[in-house]
Amino acid sequence: MLRLTFFDGTGLDYAYWLANYSRFLFAIIVIYLCATAFGIFNGLIGVFGQIFNRNSGASFGIDPVEERIKALEDKIEERFTAYEKKIENLIELMSRSSYSSAYGGGGVWVSPRS
Numbered sequence: 697m698l699r700l701t702f703f704d705g706t707g708l709d710y711a712y713w714l715a716n717y718s719r720f721l722f723a724i725i726v727i728y729l730c731a732t733a734f735g736i737f738n739g740l741i742g743v744f745g746q747i748f749n750r751n752s753g754a755s756f757g758i759d760p761v762e763e764r765i766k767a768l769e770d771k772i773e774e775r776f777t778a779y780e781k782k783i784e785n786l787i788e789l790m791s792r793s794s795y796s797s798a799y800g801g802g803g804v805w806v807s808p809r810s
Contacts, residue, residue, distance in 0.1 A: 714722035
């Protein structure tokens with residue numbers, strides 16, 4: 697419809713006719729035009745947003761690769777500390793059970809899954 701407006705000038709006349717005589721088709725065309733406009737706008741934001749993101753990172757001295765590496769290092773460190781705590785707990789449980797069984801204390805059996 698917009699192409700008709702620019703090429704031969706009858707696009708707005710067609711929209712007026714649809715608005716008066718076929719409201720259903722007019723609603724479909726308006727929804728279609730809005731959806732395509734939002735899609736084009738979203739695509740432009742995606743293209744130019746990436747460019748602005750790169751340039752702003754360069755101007756402020758922020759390197760996205762370094763940020764990702766730091767985030768991965770933090771995640772690895774968190775997992776290592778969690779594993780370290782689990783290992784310490786297992787060692788403590790094993791030492792308790794070996795101490796109690798060595799001295800006849802009747803140690804409690806602990807499931808390895810807990």
